[in-house]
């Protein structure tokens with residue numbers, strides 16, 4: 001009998017370091033617009049921000065930093 005904990009078959013793990021908990025994306029070319037309101041005393045407070053990504057977005061392992069491009073489509077499908 002070898003029934004251990006149930007595992008989710010499609011859990012993503014880094015093939016380089018086997019970490020499966022932290023990942024990050026880098027947008028290579030993005031247009032970031034930040035809107036400010038000027039206060040009475042002349043200072044500014046950011047009120048809104050919009051980001052338009054123009055280039056590629058790449059996925060990386062948050063532990064070892066290796067690029068995980070081949071897993072990116074799967075990654076995007078699993079963001080909730």
Ligand SMILES: [Zn+2]
Nearest residue numbers: 014017061064
């Ligand atoms: Zn890794």
